[in-house]
Amino acid sequence: MSARTLLAVDWGTSSLRGAWLDPQGQVIEERAFARGILTVSPGGFAAVFDTCFGDWLRDKNTLCLIAGMAGSKQGWQEAPYCACPAGFDEVASHLAWVQAGRMAIVPGLCCENAGVPDVMRGEETQVLGALQLLDIQDALLVLPGTHSKWVTVQAGKIRSFSTFMTGEFYALLRQHSILARTLPQNDGDLDQDAFDQGVGLALQGGSLLQTAFSVRTLSLFERMTGPALASYLSGLVIGEETRSQSVAPGTRVVLIGSDALTQRYERALMQRKVSVQRVGAEAAWQGLWALAQTIQAD
């Protein structure tokens, strides 16, 4: 096992982020680009990658690991899904090598819930990284986003997970539904009371199909206005997501993601008497660095 630097990359649908890590796993430099896979033409991935990170790869001793949608059918090179349960070993043995021993794409994971499949790409790396950062082997982790993931980890392996299209539903209702007419142009700052009220209604058990209509009626009777309504709708969708998972009171949940979003989830989970730990975007780099150690130890 030689001491190598690592180029850790998270190439998602809408963004491309990379970090250069020293052999001890410390970040030397980070970069982010609005070059998600949707912006790249088929056959154009190598060129985009070279433009963004080529200088970091001049050191022939650098290993490059890429997580995220770059491994999907629409990405750079397909890395077929790895079935759960999966930890570092399973992910390492399913890498799709772009250049043997030099550059690999991390596979996403798949599992089966209630007879239908579920998938993730990129989140597995963040989850495994968060376990390392927190030095834990068992956890329930939540990764809020366009497609939120709830991930159950036991003995260091991802056993199962569920996807919620929460962020996407919010955007659809916000931009394209009848509610768009009553909501303000911009979300503005979070109105905590309105958010809590939305979470509270969602936790009572009604479907979002029904609760969402209250954005319109509260506005119609002028019982809530503009900016508060956007926070209220956010509370309705996030509240519905948190309600849908059985989390025993007192359970610790690990939230991974940006402060703005994880703070909302923490607030929503508080109404369920669930305490949280928050981990930021560094989880992805930690996950890829630990994966690199697994590969190099083989």
Place this chain on the structure above:
Amino acid sequence: MSARTLLAVDWGTSSLRGAWLDPQGQVIEERAFARGILTVSPGGFAAVFDTCFGDWLRDKNTLCLIAGMAGSKQGWQEAPYCACPAGFDEVASHLAWVQAGRMAIVPGLCCENAGVPDVMRGEETQVLGALQLLDIQDALLVLPGTHSKWVTVQAGKIRSFSTFMTGEFYALLRQHSILARTLPQNDGDLDQDAFDQGVGLALQGGSLLQTAFSVRTLSLFERMTGPALASYLSGLVIGEETRSQSVAPGTRVVLIGSDALTQRYERALMQRKVSVQRVGAEAAWQGLWALAQTIQAD
């Protein structure tokens, strides 16, 4: 009480329908126009109405009753909501007269559920008409659509109701979400097996936020394709709506609406062991005719 003919009008968001009824309530003629209130400029309602139905109003003995969104703030003349419980008498005493004794707009209804208001405009008329057609005083009625209504009637009065944005959610997911990429351009005929599978998953209790993602994953693993996926998504949203209401097995539900839509709801409710009776668009004419009798009896 003089024997008068009735011009019964249902002026909704996207369509304008009218029927001319003889003093016994028989439909003499029906007309429909793509002139929903969204197509009419403020101040332009009288002119549109005259173009569509002016000839039927030449008989000075004709009464005209207009139900639907024409009574909203964005409509012809606002008819403030009438609070539940409400039957023919309450609706009749809240009419907004456009021409005294000659032409009136029927008010919508409002009620309160779990601390938030709910509203309807037009459906109250169909519900009251269906009660007359079926000669019943107590029922649970469902009016599927863009914004479906579940209406509880006791002793001939609408006690409460709930709105579900089911049709709108379907359209949003169908046209604007990530699922649009895997769904075919047109829905095609209903694939009953796929629809039933969607209903079945929804009835297991997971949120639509989660179940909707299975449209993508079933397609990803080629376990369901094109036209079947659209029927499956329809089953997911309608199934979620039917799950959200407590309906004791053996309850009779009255479905009001077009055959295409009420057949889907009947199929979904079958999985809950609920039997249905179906009533078509004639419910609106019957409701307005019965309302006319109430007014003329005063």
